[in-house]
Amino acid sequence: MAKRITSGSLAEAVAFDEPVQATGPGGAVTTVWPERHACRAQFIYARGSEVVEAARLEGRSTFKVRVRQCAAARAVTTDWRMRDTRRGTEYAVIEVDAITDRQWIYMVVQSGRASG
Template sequence: MAPSKPTSGELQHRVAFDERTTVDDGLGNSEGVFTERFKSWAAFRSRGGSEAVVAARLEGRNLLGVYVRSTAETVQIKADWRMRDVRTGDTYAVRIVDAVSDRYWVYLEAQTGVAP
């Protein structure tokens, strides 16, 4: 059974989407920094979690299914962008973007505990 689409009442999280841009440091080098592109309301749905051993420590990773309304801005989201929860400051690496299956919603899979 396919997951149900969210209702407008489920759009309870204010998120910002950041794109990695290259900035010249003035010394002939360039560095990648995240630049905020836009903010949107989102519905979070837990997709489970996992644990990974990193540097001899166990780290938890949470996978979220995220729905945002399909707009001219949200259809531009790419899998190398970062999503931030504006209220809590939590950052998520965007892993999967589906902007074509539904004309009303953009579906994302975002993960915590990994580098964006």
């Protein structure tokens, strides 16, 4: 029997920011990160692979994140960043899977990576 996911499983609050190039004074181009989508999510601890273990040794955390399917969540790409709005941690979006499950979008995110 498949494990049923309830809204209580979505205990984390996250927001997704899209990088936008802005021209500042003197023509300097900078990247700003306006928030495009905020939702509840479930963090799933990533373990096992050599890449994940190497990232941990460098102080980076890797998680698989589950969010509900919607148009705004499907717009997220690997250029974007995810913020844990409860803890203030920023994560680079490494992978987005909006195809495997009709109800959920799965993402792989990693903290401690340069974004922008």
